[in-house]
Amino acid sequence: MAKIAVLGAGIMATALTFPAAENGNEIHLIGTHLDDEIIDSVKKDGTHPVLGLRIPESVKPYYFTDAAEAIEGADIIMSGVNSFGVEWAGEQLARLAKPGQTILSITKGMHAEEDGTLHILPDVLKEKMGPLADQVDWAAIVGPSIAGxxxxxxxTCVTFCAEKxxxxxxxxxxxxxxxYHVWTSTDFIGNEVASCMKNIFAFGGGFAPGILKKLGQENDKxxxxxxxxxxxxxxxxELKQMVELxxxxxxxxxxxxxxxxxxxxxxxxxxxxxxxxxGQGVPFSEIRNVKMKGVTLEGVAAIGVVGEALGRLTARGVIKDTDFPLVRALYEIVAHDAPLDLPWETFFGGER
Amino acid sequence: MAKIAVLGAGIMATALTFPAAENGNEIHLIGTHLDDEIIDSVKKDGTHPVLGLRIPESVKPYYFTDAAEAIEGADIIMSGVNSFGVEWAGEQLARLAKPGQTILSITKGMHAEEDGTLHILPDVLKEKMGPLADQVDWAAIVGPSIAGxxxxxxxTCVTFCAEKxxxxxxxxxxxxxxxYHVWTSTDFIGNEVASCMKNIFAFGGGFAPGILKKLGQENDKxxxxxxxxxxxxxxxxELKQMVELxxxxxxxxxxxxxxxxxxxxxxxxxxxxxxxxxGQGVPFSEIRNVKMKGVTLEGVAAIGVVGEALGRLTARGVIKDTDFPLVRALYEIVAHDAPLDLPWETFFGGER
Incomplete structure (x- = not known):
């Protein structure tokens, strides 16, 4: 048994308190400053309003103002904020974490340097934590798990990866x-990169249904x-190629x-x-600003980061301009409102 | 342009006449002795009754009794029968094919020898064709394509693989x-094995919906x-491991x-x-004999062939008893009415 402090009360972080609490661990669920309504609800009747479920009774909810108290003495700090809050989370960990603790990250995405060099999100956390980063241990959870x-x-089958x-x-x-079945891996990088890339390709999973909708053929045979x-x-x-890169x-x-x-x-x-x-033909700027205004789109954000970086990596000769044709096409759609016209002949190494 | 004789008027073989006929090739669609009703329908009004579509006008339908005439002078003979008819098809090809023709196989599956040695279906065709097999060229179509x-x-994106x-x-x-986008490959074996294995795993794709149905949770959040x-x-x-084997x-x-x-x-x-x-808890013998009586189940048939062979290959020391845990579990279900209780902890190299 361990004492686990969870920073961020989103659906994935909260869902993971179920197996952990059922195993008798002591769980402190800390909302960020954006999660006050969630913590209100949990304190009121134990319900997570987005998940739509009562969370285990033994999980103790905390407002962010009480984060220091909640994290005090924790064996593990789970970083459960989404990819947009990872720098903020790193700053909080720099202040709240202690040497010897384990940071368990569940956030998926990548950040890029000016020259296109890409980094997994735990590296962003580390950078913000400064020297303390070397005095804690690092782990992450990856694999197919819908929170609810x-x-x-x-x-559910997942992989816990750690540097050690x-x-x-x-x-x-x-x-x-x-x-909740758990495998382990020390391939921290490979697993984190794969987890980010799958979010990127999920965006493409909507294209076919959208095209059918546009054609009025959704219910065709x-x-x-x-x-x-x-x-x-x-x-x-391309996911594999990125892991190799x-x-x-x-x-x-x-x-x-x-x-x-x-x-x-x-x-x-x-x-x-x-x-x-x-797929229905809506320019992406209209999706972002009108159709799905205010909706968090981590996969799309990752396309923006990775797609832009690919251009810079190509310019520097790190990759070939024929590499990652799908990611590049997705980037044109989200960054430049390109219509959906995929370069199929360039996929799978080039049609031939 | 080429003259293409298609042996078997099933939905996949017939669907492939669309791109081929539109490209101006001369297509002869030959029903097997089991396809007379299909050929009747095509001759009557051009409609394939199972596909539910009118086939290209230039495609000439033939009854099996006229197969010799239809195949005469063909550049390509597509073997389009299903996996249960592959030996029969080989015998027909032995009689009807001529040196210099190309045999294009679209049937997926495997056959096994007594000692568990597995063979791809083009090898079964070859064996039945005897010496003529070395005087024709061999190719196959693989990849994700629903016929209709x-x-x-x-x-649709597919791979045409050939020995040359x-x-x-x-x-x-x-x-x-x-x-219809086509890539090419000379990895005949790898592609054929993968095509068979994916049919095996498709069976498992029904488990989760079945479990939900049994629980009355199909429409849950x-x-x-x-x-x-x-x-x-x-x-x-496991698909990859089989390709490697x-x-x-x-x-x-x-x-x-x-x-x-x-x-x-x-x-x-x-x-x-x-x-x-x-997934709903029905013993497989009841599915085979009652619920889906008479329905062709190529994936299930492949589980039977491959699953039985795995036991023999294990006994001979060719593979370890920890290899292919999912295929073995599927085999227990279809061959011995085992209830659905998958050995999750043995997957992914063993939970640890």
Missing amino acids: EVAVHHL QEIADKLAPLYRTDY YVMYNYAAALFGEGAR FGGDPTVTENLGGVGDMFVTTMGGRNVRAGTFV | EVAVHHL QEIADKLAPLYRTDY YVMYNYAAALFGEGAR FGGDPTVTENLGGVGDMFVTTMGGRNVRAGTFV
Whole structure:
């Protein structure tokens, strides 16, 4: 058993309190300054309003103003903010974390330097934490898990990755239950990169349904699974290539954190919904500013970061201009309102 | 342009006449002795009754009794029968094919020898053809393509694989259109093995929906995509391992013929439907003999062949008893009426 402080009361962070609390761990769920309504609700009747479920009774809710008290003495701090809050989270950890604690990250995405060099989000946390970053241990959870499914005890298989095997070995049993299966990996980079990339390709999962909607063929006998499958295949190929570019183990791509996670992410969610509008022919700026105004789109954000970086990496000769044709096409859509006209002939290494 | 004789008037073989006929090739569509009703319908008003579409006017329908006339002088003979008819097809080809023709196979599956040695179906065709097999060229089409989607011109990406690159290069342009994109590969074995394996894993795609149905939770807010994604991930891993066992190129698994094809096959179809009954708790013998009596289940048949062979290959020490845990579990379900209780902890190399 351990004392686990969870920073951020979003649906994924909160869902993970279910297996952890059921195993008898002491859980402190700390809302960020944006989560006050969630904490209000949990304090009132134990319900997480977005998840739509009562969370385990033993989970103690905290407002962000009480974060220091909540984190005091924790063995593990889970960083559960979304990718837009990762720098903020790093600043808080710099202030609140203590040497010897383990930081367990569940946020997916990437940041880029000016020259296009890409970094996984735990590296962003580390940078903001300064010297303290070397005095804590680092781990992350990856793999196909829709938050609500974990919370209602539907079977879920994930990978806990850590820089040191003993840290992964320490964390896994705290979370393992008969419905939450945990594998471990020391390929921190490969798993984190794959987790970001699958969010990118999920956006494309909406294209085929959108095209059918536009054509008025949604309920036809024949839909467009061939299209979706080809995109899935090219997505898997580019996901692997990105893992290789980072020096990660490419075999993660054939596993939970690769195609498994891409499968679940393609089945639905906000990024898929945004992609559906693209399929219907809506320029992306209109999706961002009107159709889905104010909706958090982590996959789309990752396309922006990675897509722009690819241009810079190409200019520097780090990658070829024929590499990552799908990510580049997605970038043109989200950054420059390009219409949906995918360069199929460039996929899979080039049609020939 | 070429003269293409298609043996078997099933939906996939017939759908492929669309791009080929639109490109100006001369197509002879030959029903087997089981396809008389289909050929009747095509001769009457051009409609394929199962596909539910009018086929291109230039496609000439033939009854099997006129097969010799239809095949005479063909550049390409497409073998379009299903996996249960492959031996029969080989016998017909032995009689009807001529040296110099190209045999283009679209049937997916495997056969096994007594000692568990597995063979791809083109090898079964070859064996039945005898010495003539060395005087023809061999090719196959793999990749994610639902037949009807090809026929209605929805975008489709596939791989034409051949033992010789020049054969693939000759075939591909005959079929390429603006909706039918063709890549080529000389990894005949790897692609064929992947195509069979994805049918095997499609069966598992029905489990989660079936479990939800049994629980009365089909319309709940949270369904079971995590479960489906974990199965997909383990399926991808075992698909790759099988390709490696055959000496194929494991990179096909990350491509159209691997995860792409597995994605499309998991989206629906007869094997998924059979898997749904398993999820609901129906013993497989009842599915076979009652619920889906008379329905052709190629994926389930492949589970039977491959699953039994795995036992023999394990006994001979060719593979370890920890290899292919998902295929083995599926085999127990279809061969021995085992209830659905997957050994999750053995997946992904073993939970640890």
